[in-house]
Amino acid sequence: MSGQSITDRIAAAQHSMTGSAISKAVCKATTHEVSAPKKKHLDYLMHCTNELSVSIPHLADTLIERTSNQSWVVVFKTLITTHHLMMYGNERFIQYLASRSTLFNLNNFIDKGALQGYNMSTYIRRYSRYLNERAMSYRLVAVDFTKMKRGIDGVMRTMSTEKLMKTLPIIQNQLDALLDFEASSNELTNGVINGAFMLLFKDSIRIFAAYNEGVINLLEKYFDMKKHQCKEALEIYKRFLTRMTKLSEFLKVAEQVGIDQVDIPDLSQAPSSLLQALEQHLASLEGKKSKELSTVNRYFTLKQFIRVTGFTK
Structure with missing residues (x-):
């Protein structure tokens, strides 16, 4: 037609x-x-x-x-x-x-x-x-979330712990709904669905940028949180890692359909040492035996996370 x-x-x-x-x-x-x-x-x-x-x-x-x-x-x-x-x-x-x-x-x-x-x-x-x-x-x-101010003095990086705990699950839900579109490159067969995919692609980059900055803020506060907050923050971070994997798959489709690689961020996986540090800290708060990381090691592990996952698109 x-x-x-x-x-x-x-x-x-x-x-x-x-x-x-x-x-x-x-x-x-x-x-x-x-x-x-x-x-x-x-x-x-x-x-x-x-x-x-x-x-x-x-x-x-x-x-x-x-x-x-x-x-x-x-x-x-x-x-x-x-x-x-x-x-x-x-x-x-x-x-x-x-x-x-x-x-x-x-x-x-x-x-x-x-x-x-x-x-x-x-x-x-x-x-x-x-x-x-x-x-x-x-x-x-x-x-x-696609239009909020970003950067070190942006909305998600300066949000309080309490507000962050409420906001990050909302971002997660929105990103989940976007990634549930789940179209393969073989299914983007006409100008209509391609038009929708392009808008979803643009949203995905901006939503994840806000999401990523919120998680950085969360992790920066983590070692000063109370036990129940650490437990909730750890679950938020684990869900974040899962969504990073799903987003990477979504971006592969974007690359396959010809979106310029310059516009596609490189989502490197966060170091496993960070997850270990978070789990060990929570275990110590719960009175379990664990090998607590030094303050210096925590600092460099977190800085490594910011370096590999942060992007400004």
Whole structure:
């Protein structure tokens, strides 16, 4: 299928007659054409999020209503458009999405009547769950992890222990939802799913950067924590190591589909000596016999972790 369908043209014409520029732009961004939404339509909608005269609820609701379409192409492109506006639109767009009790309800979506319908429906369900989780994360912490200030004086590096313990699991959940997309390079077979994957790739880098900085902050505080905090922090760190492995697999797919290696960070594994140091310290707090590392060794082990896992993309 190529080009706009007759249905697309009729819908656009109807919106022109009723004077709904937003609805017309959404319709044009989410046609039946098997390609990513056109830049000019995304740019227009992004501009709309910055206009105070534009109703953000109307824009968001129009997109959400568009996902009731039975075509996998239309629904997938609607999700891409929504994701694009979350990333590049005015913050009040994601604020509104986060305020809704429900966002996308596509867990049972399936297009049985089109070529690639079954396969693409699987990724629509996964993608919608990620966007739901992205909005939920914003609701819980009132910040977009992909846009927060980074660096030694950034949000995650300066966060208190208590807030860090609450925030890191939220980042973990969002990253999990993203990595659950699980598309291999062989399954990125058209412009629509490729468009979604590119946005997910960009999010993955930014989310992990914030996640990584939060874990560095956590580890810097670890040896001064109380026993119950150390136990919780150790579990957070172990889950972090698992997600590093999953992210590495995701980035391999990005490399296979031609994303420039310059844009793909090298995720070297943290030294095993760090995990041993954390476990030994917790064991000592619990009164178990363990070989406690010296303060100097702790310092250099942590510095090694920061060197191999830290990146600024």
